[in-house]
Amino acid sequence: MNSPHLSEQRILITGAAARVGKTVAHYLADCGCTLAIHYHTNDQSARSMRDEFRDRNIRCEIFQADLSRFDTLHNLVDRAEDAVGPLTGLINNAAIWHPTPFKDVTHRDWNRFFNINLRAPFFLAQRFAQIADGRPGAQIINMVDIFARRPLSEYSPYGMTKAALHYMTEVLATELAPGIRVNGIAPGVVLLGEDEDPDTDEELQKLQRQIPLGFHGSPDDVAQTIAFLLSGPSYITGEVIAIDGARRHITV
Numbered sequence: 001m002n003s004p005h006l007s008e009q010r011i012l013i014t015g016a017a018a019r020v021g022k023t024v025a026h027y028l029a030d031c032g033c034t035l036a037i038h039y040h041t042n043d044q045s046a047r048s049m050r051d052e053f054r055d056r057n058i059r060c061e062i063f064q065a066d067l068s069r070f071d072t073l074h075n076l077v078d079r080a081e082d083a084v085g086p087l088t089g090l091i092n093n094a095a096i097w098h099p100t101p102f103k104d105v106t107h108r109d110w111n112r113f114f115n116i117n118l119r120a121p122f123f124l125a126q127r128f129a130q131i132a133d134g135r136p137g138a139q140i141i142n143m144v145d146i147f148a149r150r151p152l153s154e155y156s157p158y159g160m161t162k163a164a165l166h167y168m169t170e171v172l173a174t175e176l177a178p179g180i181r182v183n184g185i186a187p188g189v190v191l192l193g194e195d196e197d198p199d200t201d202e203e204l205q206k207l208q209r210q211i212p213l214g215f216h217g218s219p220d221d222v223a224q225t226i227a228f229l230l231s232g233p234s235y236i237t238g239e240v241i242a243i244d245g246a247r248r249h250i251t252v
Helices: 019-030 043-055 070-084 107-132 156-175 202-209 219-231
Strands: 010-013 034-039 060-064 089-092 139-143 181-187 240-243
Touching: 010 019, 010 070, 019 034, 019 043, 019 219, 034 043, 034 070, 043 060, 060 070, 070 107, 089 107, 107 139, 107 156, 139 156, 139 219, 156 181, 156 240, 181 219, 219 240
Parallel strands: 010 034, 010 089, 034 060, 089 139, 139 181, 181 240
Antiparallel strands: none
8 A cells, every 4th residue: 555645645643742752743844734733732843833834835723632641632533634635654652751669659650651642543543444444545653662672671561552652553553454554663861951962961971881882863864764654665564663772772
């Protein structure tokens, strides 16, 4: 099944008003995609993106939703489809990420991580599959993490959700074939904090020495890989592509 040109695609991106998701949205807009941008609280950023894209004659609609609420998930896909037309892609980017030492994890922590990072992508993918099966180039892309396959101390609930998302990517690739391809992206260090400077931050310099390529990546690396999957070879499915400079192969 050949993928349509990116300018012919209509993509729903979750968590697209900030951080890596925002870069992905801008990159796909530059490629001419029609975009359905989901956000939770970044209303000003989402509206600014929509207005900018429309000024450039790029079709874009924005959708607020709390992905921790189960009743919003199928509805979000339906709203996006109604607004921009038949969806050809779903990018499950939205996630929460913060330290949670094992001894301090609460029931609330557990529910938020699993509801947002795993339940939401699962049921968004379910609804997308129900309406998009068989559309040319239909594809789901999940934002996984290199720590889905290696332990990250003090982030156990987060890592567990990403490990499950990695598995979900592989199993849905078999369940949804041949009508929908399912792939994943597993970033390493691709986005620095606002107060991190690679020229002066000793911890960041130490981290970069652990990366075989010797430098950290950028959100553009993620965006370019997603664009490749959306428009590239139609025989790739069930893959989770690491974007980490081979850091995952280093024991620290």
